[in-house]
Amino acid sequence: MPSVSIVIPAFRNARFIDETVDSALAQTYEDLEVVIADHSSDDGTWELLQRYADHPRVRLLRTPAGGGAPANWNAVTHAATGTYLKLLCGDDLIAPTCVEKQVAALQAHPTAVAAAARRDLIDPAGDVLLAGRGIDPLSGLVPGPEAIRALVRAGTNLLGEPGCVLIRREVLERVGGWLAPYPYLIDQFTYMSVLEHGDLVALPETLASFRVSDTQWSVRLASEQSRQAAGTHRHFRERLPETVTRGDVALGNARARMTALMRRAAYVVWRKRMKASA
Known part of the structure; x- marks a missing residue:
C-alpha cells in the first residue's frame, strides 16, 4: 500500500482536470496513489480522465449523481489506502x-x-x-x-x-x-x-x-x-x-x-x- 493517497473528487471539471491530476502526479514524493472519482459529470470530465486509465498510480471511479460534494468526497476517500490522505478538488x-x-x-x-x-x-x-x-x-x-x-x-x-x-x-x-x-x-x-x-x-x-x-x-x-x-x-x-x-x-x-x-x-x-x- 502507498504511504499517501491523493484523492480527487471531480465534478464538471473538464476545463481544469488535467492540470489538477498532472500536479498530483508531478510530486517529488513518489510513494503515492491518485484516486479520482467523477461524480457523473456531463461536461466531458470522465472522457478526459481516460488518458490516465492505464497510469500505474491512478485509479478511476465514477460515483452516481446525488448527495452533492459530501457524497463524492467520502466515496473517493473510502477508496483510499494510504497512511496519509490529501483531498484535491478537481480544479x-x-x-x-x-x-x-x-x-x-x-x-x-x-x-x-x-x-x-x-x-x-x-x-x-x-x-x-x-x-x-x-x-x-x-x-x-x-x-x-x-x-x-x-x-x-x-x-x-x-x-x-x-x-x-x-x-x-x-x-x-x-x-x-x-x-x-x-x-x-x-x-x-x-x-x-x-x-x-x-x-x-x-x-x-x-x-x-x-x-x-x-x-x-x-x-x-x-x-x-x-x-x-x-x-x-x-x-x-x-x-x-x-x-x-x-x-x-x-x-x-x-x-x-x-x-x-x-x-x-x-x-x-x-x-x-x-x-x-x-
Whole structure:
C-alpha cells in the first residue's frame, strides 16, 4: 500500500482536470496513489480522465449523481489506502514538493494528525490573485485545541481548502470521514473534528493553489457561509468549553460576517477584471 493517497473528487471539471491530476502526479514524493472519482459529470470530465486509465498510480471511479460534494468526497476517500490522505478538488493545484514536505512534517511530529500550508488564490487562467494566504497566526506544531480555538476566533478557514492539508487517514476515518452538518464548511468542520484527536503542523511555505471561478460556491453563497460558520463555532464551543470561550465565538461570528462582505466585494472586482480581459 502507498504511504499517501491523493484523492480527487471531480465534478464538471473538464476545463481544469488535467492540470489538477498532472500536479498530483508531478510530486517529488513518489510513494503515492491518485484516486479520482467523477461524480457523473456531463461536461466531458470522465472522457478526459481516460488518458490516465492505464497510469500505474491512478485509479478511476465514477460515483452516481446525488448527495452533492459530501457524497463524492467520502466515496473517493473510502477508496483510499494510504497512511496519509490529501483531498484535491478537481480544479485546484499542488506544488511538486507539497506532499514531500507535509509527510516529513507529520513524520517528525508523531502527535500531529494534520499538516497545513499556505496557498495562492488563482483565477481560471492560473494567474495569482492573492499570494501566500492562510495559516497565520499558526506556526509550527500547534496543540489541537489551540488550533481549533484559532479557527473559531478567525471566523474563516485558516487552514485553507483540502489541497492545502494532509491528514492521517486513520484519524479522518475515526471522526466519520468528511462531515457536513454545515455543508459550505465541510473542509473546516472536518479539520476541526480531526484536531480533537491530535495536533497540527503549520508550514510557512506556499504549497497549493486554489482556483476562484464564477461557479465557486463559497463566493456566491457568502452570507450562507457566515451563518454556517456561526453554527460551527457554536458546535466547538459546546465540544471544548474550557478552550473555546463565548468571547471567542462572538469574535469569530463578527469576523465571519465581515469576511462575507469582503468576499462579495472582492468577487465584484474580480468579475470586472475578467470582463475587461475577455
